[in-house]
Amino acid sequence: MLGLIFVCLINIHSLDLRWETPLSTETRPHPALTPLSTRAKATRSQTRSNNLRLALQIIYSEGPTSRAHVARASHLTPATASALVDELIDVGLVIEAGIGPSAGGKPPKLVAPNPEGRSIIALDISSSWFQGAVVDLSGDLVTTESVPAATGEAAITTVIEMVSTLAAESPAPLLGVGIGTPGVVDPATGIVTSANLGWQEAPLGARLREQIDVGVHITNDAQAAALHEYSVHAPEVSSLALVQVGRGIGTGHVLDGHLFHGENKTTGEIGHVRLDDGGRRCSCGNTGCLETQASMSALLHAVGGDQSLTHERIAEVAADPEARPAIEAAAIALGRGLAPMVALLANREIVLWGEVTSLDEPYRQLVESEIRGRVLPVNTDQIEVRFATAGGDAVIRGAAALVLSSELGVVW
Amino acid sequence: MVTTIGIDIGGSSVKAVARELSGEIVARHESTIWLDGGDQVAAAAVGAFRALRRSDAVAIGVGVPGHVDPATGQVSLAVNLGIESPYRLGEQISREIGLPVVVENDVRAAALGAHETLGFTGAPPDSLAVVSIGTGISAGVVVEGSMLRGSRGMAGEVGHVVVDPEGPVCPCGQRGCLEVVAAGPAIGKAWPKGDANAPATALFEAAVAGDLEARRVADRITGHLTTALTWLAATYDTAVIVLAGGVSSVGDAFLSVIHDQIVLRAATSELAARRLKPDQVILADVLDPPGPRGAALLAAMEVPEERESPA
Numbered sequence: 021m022l023g024l025i026f027v028c029l030i031n032i033h034s035l036d037l038r039w040e041t042p043l044s045t046e047t048r049p050h051p052a053l054t055p056l057s058t059r060a061k062a063t064r065s066q067t068r069s070n071n072l073r074l075a076l077q078i079i080y081s082e083g084p085t086s087r088a089h090v091a092r093a094s095h096l097t098p099a100t101a102s103a104l105v106d107e108l109i110d111v112g113l114v115i116e117a118g119i120g121p122s123a124g125g126k127p128p129k130l131v132a133p134n135p136e137g138r139s140i141i142a143l144d145i146s147s148s149w150f151q152g153a154v155v156d157l158s159g160d161l162v163t164t165e166s167v168p169a170a171t172g173e174a175a176i177t178t179v180i181e182m183v184s185t186l187a188a189e190s191p192a193p194l195l196g197v198g199i200g201t202p203g204v205v206d207p208a209t210g211i212v213t214s215a216n217l218g219w220q221e222a223p224l225g226a227r228l229r230e231q232i233d234v235g236v237h238i239t240n241d242a243q244a245a246a247l248h249e250y251s252v253h254a255p256e257v258s259s260l261a262l263v264q265v266g267r268g269i270g271t272g273h274v275l276d277g278h279l280f281h282g283e284n285k286t287t288g289e290i291g292h293v294r295l296d297d298g299g300r301r302c303s304c305g306n307t308g309c310l311e312t313q314a315s316m317s318a319l320l321h322a323v324g325g326d327q328s329l330t331h332e333r334i335a336e337v338a339a340d341p342e343a344r345p346a347i348e349a350a351a352i353a354l355g356r357g358l359a360p361m362v363a364l365l366a367n368r369e370i371v372l373w374g375e376v377t378s379l380d381e382p383y384r385q386l387v388e389s390e391i392r393g394r395v396l397p398v399n400t401d402q403i404e405v406r407f408a409t410a411g412g413d414a415v416i417r418g419a420a421a422l423v424l425s426s427e428l429g430v431v432w
Numbered sequence: 433m434v435t436t437i438g439i440d441i442g443g444s445s446v447k448a449v450a451r452e453l454s455g456e457i458v459a460r461h462e463s464t465i466w467l468d469g470g471d472q473v474a475a476a477a478v479g480a481f482r483a484l485r486r487s488d489a490v491a492i493g494v495g496v497p498g499h500v501d502p503a504t505g506q507v508s509l510a511v512n513l514g515i516e517s518p519y520r521l522g523e524q525i526s527r528e529i530g531l532p533v534v535v536e537n538d539v540r541a542a543a544l545g546a547h548e549t550l551g552f553t554g555a556p557p558d559s560l561a562v563v564s565i566g567t568g569i570s571a572g573v574v575v576e577g578s579m580l581r582g583s584r585g586m587a588g589e590v591g592h593v594v595v596d597p598e599g600p601v602c603p604c605g606q607r608g609c610l611e612v613v614a615a616g617p618a619i620g621k622a623w624p625k626g627d628a629n630a631p632a633t634a635l636f637e638a639a640v641a642g643d644l645e646a647r648r649v650a651d652r653i654t655g656h657l658t659t660a661l662t663w664l665a666a667t668y669d670t671a672v673i674v675l676a677g678g679v680s681s682v683g684d685a686f687l688s689v690i691h692d693q694i695v696l697r698a699a700t701s702e703l704a705a706r707r708l709k710p711d712q713v714i715l716a717d718v719l720d721p722p723g724p725r726g727a728a729l730l731a732a733m734e735v736p737e738e739r740e741s742p743a
Contacts, residue, residue, distance in 0.1 A: 067576045068556065088453065092733055097547055098455075100554025100577020126454075 071096060073429045075104040076113060079133055080430040081255075084117040086128035105131055112137035112193075113157075113428070133157060133430075138195035141186045142420035144413075145169070145179060145217065146202045146241035151413075152182040154190050155420040159251075159432040161413070163189045171218035179224065180231050187232060196235035196427050197228060198419035200244030204289075207281050210238045237422045239279070242288060242373070244418030246272030247279050248410050249371050251421045251431040261367045262408070263358065266374035267329055268311050275365065279422065291315065295356060313353035316375040322346040334378035351383050355390020362403060363395040373408040433458075436735060437484060437492045437531075438545075438728025439477050440538055440721070441467070443512035443567055447721060448480035450489060451728035455548055457720065459484050470507070470519030477521075478528045492531050493731030495538035495723050496521065497568065501585060505535040512567055534734045538723055539564045539676070540588060542716070543572030544579050545726025546674045549717060553577070557671040561588070561664040562722060565657065566677035569611045573668055579730075590663065591615070595656045614656040616679050622649050632678070636685040650689050658693040665708040673708075676716035676723070687715055 071094070078093045079085060091101035108114035109131065117132035135158035143152045147169070154163040165186060170178045183197055201224070203214025210225015228236045239247075246262035253260070254277070262272040269291035273280040291311035292304045299308030300318075312318050316334055320327050323343045326336075337343045358370065370391070372384070388405035395403075408414060425431050435450040435458060444466055450459040461483040467473050477494055498510025505522015507515055515521075526533040543562040552558035554577025563571045569591040573580045580587040591611040592604045599608025612618060619632045623646065626634020635653075638646035661673055680686060691710035698705035716722055 067578075068554075071554065071576060071578070092735075095579075095733065096554060096577040097544060097552075097574070097579075097729065097733070098453075099548065099552060103553035103555055103577075 071100070072104055072107060075101060076108055076133075076428055077430050079105070079108070079114055079131055080428075084120070084130040084132040086120050086130055088128055090131075135160070136192055139190040139192045140195050140420045140423045141183055141190070141197045142416045142423065143179060143182060143197075143199045144241070144244070144415035144419065145175070146200055146415055150175075150178060150182060151416055152186050153416055153420070154186050155417075156192070157195070157424070159417065159420065159424075161416075162191065169217075171216075175217050175219065176222060176224060176227055180228060183228060183232060194232070194234045196237060196423040197232060198244075198421075198423040199224070199236070199238045200241040200415035200419040201238060202241050205238050205240050207237070207239060210236055212238065235423070235427055237419070237426050239281075239419065239422055240270070240272065240288070241415045242270045243272035243279055243281075244416075244422060245373050245408065245410060245414040246274050246371070246418070247421045247425070247431075248414045248418035249373075249408055250274040250277075250279075251418075252409060253369070254431060257369050259365070259367060260369035260371055261358075261361065261365065262371045262373050263354075264374040265314065265316055265354065265372055265376035267315060267317050269315050269354075269357070271361070273365070279425070290357060290361065293357060295353065310353065310357040314350050314357055316350075319343075319346055319350045322349065329375055331375055331378040334375045338378060338380045338383070347379065347383055348386055351386035352390050355387045356394065358387070359391050359394035362391050366402075368402045368404060370403065370405045371408050372405065373410070373414065377407045433488050434490050435459075435486050435488050436728045436731035437481055437486060437489045438495070438541070438724040438726065438731065439480050439492065440495045440541070440723030440727055441473055441477060441513065442497065442538070443467070446476045446480045447724045448484055449724040449728055450484050450486045451725060451732065453732055455729075457725065457728075459486060460724075468514035470513075470515050470521060470524070473507075473510075473513050473515065473519075474521055474524040474528070477525050481525075481529055489531060491731040491735035492525065492529065492533045493541065493727035493729070493734075494521065494525065494533060494535045495541035495727040496535060497538045497564075497570070499585065500535050500537050502534065502536055502581065505533060507535060532731075532735055534727075534731050536727065536730055537570075537572065537585075537588075538727075539570045540572035540579055540581070541726035541730055542674075542676055542722040543574045543588075543726065544729050545722030545724070546672075546716070547574045547577070548725060548729055549720055549722060550672060552671075557669070559668045559670045560672045560674065561668060561670050562674045562676055562716070563590070563657075563661065563664070564677035565615060565675060565679040567616050569615050569657075569660070569677075571660075571664060573664070573670075575668055590660050593660070593663075595659055610656060610660055614653045614660075619653060619679065622653065632686065633682045636682050636689060639689060640685045651693065654686075654689045654693045658690060658697065661690075661694075661713060662697070662704075662708055665712070670708075671712065673713045674716050674722065675713065676721070680715055681718070683715065687713070 074094050075090050078090050087102045087105050091098040114131050115134040117130040120128045120130045135156045138157055140155040142155050149166045150169055152165045153161040156162050201212050202216045203212055205212050212219050212222045212224045225236050225238055242264040249262055258277055259275050264270045271288035292309045294308045295310055296308035300312040301307050302309035302312045317329055323337050323346050435452050438449045440447045445464050448461045449457045451457050461480055496507050496510055497512050499508045506518045507521045508518040522533040522535040539562055546562050559575045561571050561573045571588040571590050573588055592609045594606055594608050595610045596608035596613050599613050601607050602609040602612040623631050623635035639650035694710045
């Protein structure tokens with residue numbers, strides 16, 4: 021399902037569709053969605069590029085549609101909407117798509133998104149293999165590539181090489197590069213700190229921009245996955261919380277169509293919120309962190325035996341009747357940890373992602389009922405905890421969606 | 433074929449058109465009528481619609497001189513129509529005719545109409561303003577294909593901006609509003625010598641013919657108007673300003689005095705010369721007036737798509 025999203029923009033060749041403020045999920049600005057922060061007064065050329073984005077959003081959200089519909093949905097004059105559509109066709113983002121049914125007069129020519137107008141390079145560097153893909157504007161993975169994960173400087177050069185290789189294979193002009201990484205990311209600068217990758221404030225964004233002259237968008241893997249989940253389910257859902265439960269616990273949030281970055285770059289890192297005084301010591305130095313009770317590594321620790329954190333191992337635990345008390349304890353701990361977040365954000369969709377998806381329905385129900393029992397009843401009938409529908413390509417697809425939303429203001 | 437109907441309601445006339453979605457005007461109707469109160473206005477709009485005899489009409493746009501809430505079709509402060517307190521004009525007309533009705537301020541709708549007749553496509557430079565100078569003065573603005581309503585639906589209400597702080601007291605309570613020194617009634621007071629029914633024509637034709645006293649009065653009045661045009665040009669960097677309304681219908685005599693004022697200001701200022709050139713200020717097309725066309729265009733822009741196919 022196609023939908024729209026709030027975003028910030030970087031660059032797109034000669035056609036500058038950048039936005040410096042969020043873009044509404046509606047096609048028309050709505051006072052309730054006006055950002056609270058002050059925004060620079062729009063100049064004339066910004067108005068034009070905003071109008072171009074608006075037209076593109078309408079075409080993306082409606083599929084094949086007429087120029088007259090673009091005019092109606094944008095509240096621009098028909099001549100203006102038609103000129104905007106022509107400009108989008110000129111730059112290759114939109115194509116003619118046949119003739120529509122007559123509305124009483126001449127049958128209208130339809131226009132649709134052009135899947136081959138641009139390519140996106142998307143990378144997932146959050147697992148033991150770095151995965152990369154060339155993604156077209158319909159979200160299809162055109163070319164994929166995987167190389168073994170590296171750490172430190174080698175990881176940076178590997179990422180740069182993958183991007184160069186994929187760029188060379190791109191069949192269309194590049195729209196941008198999107199990367200989902202573990203760790204803490206400053207989305208503005210692309211500086212990444214990740215224990216897994218051995219990066220302490222690694223300037224990944226700057227290094228990539230030295231090599232390639234398109235927008236580079238880097239985000240945390242949970243946020244990328246959240247954006248992908250959102251784009252799969254939009255516009256039925258406008259907000260969701262993706263909870264990554266694996267080695268640790270992190271969350272990614274889409275709020276009112278916004279990928280939420282937060283102020284201090286560690287948004288969503290709820291794994292180290294202390295549930296109890298005392299309890300097990302955590303890798304962070306504290307005791308009683310949510311991670312020590314509800315992560316999948318904590319579950320394995322409680323169950324004993326093979327400690328290798330894989331989907332297969334978690335599925336094995338789920339099938340083991342003797343592990344049931346440990347699974348239930350992990351579920352209750354997760355529910356306790358998530359309840360304040362749900363109360364605060366009034367989330368309806370809580371999507372579990374990571375190795376946790378190899379657990380079972382009773383676990384999911386227990387997490388959900390634990391949350392319900394801890395927030396106001398008025399909220400609870402809306403709450404749905406579910407396992408992620410996305411497969412192993414959620415981060416790479418989310419990274420591509422980030423580029424699409426950031427550069428063009430649209431989502432799949 | 434599908435049409436939308438545009439109805440432009442003035443204090444003394446109702447102009448209506450049927451516009452195909454392509455922009456072609458396929459029928460026109462005009463009647464002279466004095467309206468007093470919401471019910472009469474609604475009845476006049478219904479009458480104009482019926483006179484057009486368009487069974488292919490799918491929606492109606494109505495332009496009225498007053499404050500309009502486009503969401504509800506509610507009109508208020510339409511003093512020239514005798515509507516003071518809010519009147520549900522859109523609802524009333526829709527109930528009679530059974531088609532969706534969009535109501536908008538008349539000058540704002542006219543700005544949309546002018547955007548179409550000028551062949552603008554939303555690419556700069558095509559910002560335009562329509563300034564209606566008649567019993568009152570107000571403006572409508574279209575910037576890059578988008579009609580400006582403003583945050584409270586008051587965009588373009590230039591008539592009650594003070595241009596002469598020493599001037600006469602205005603009914604609005606301020607002193608020296610543009611309207612009280614330059615609109616039709618002010619012209620009648622400043623130039624009582626000619627035909628009392630057409631004081632503006634008398635004044636500007638005398639001024640152009642060389643009557644020095646008329647010229648002095650005309651210069652003073654058009655000087656104030658030119659100030660307002662300059663505001664609009666400075667604010668919106670307008671490519672074109674279209675003059676409409678009863679005073680503008682005097683025609684070339686009026687326009688030439690306005691042009692002279694613009695040239696006068698440009699003579700000593702490169703900035704002023706660049707901001708507003710005489711040829712950027714034109715008269716509304718009397719054969720294809722922007723008001724009813726714009727109202728019809730607005731109806732076409734607002735009508736739900738499913739209404740386009742007559743069942």
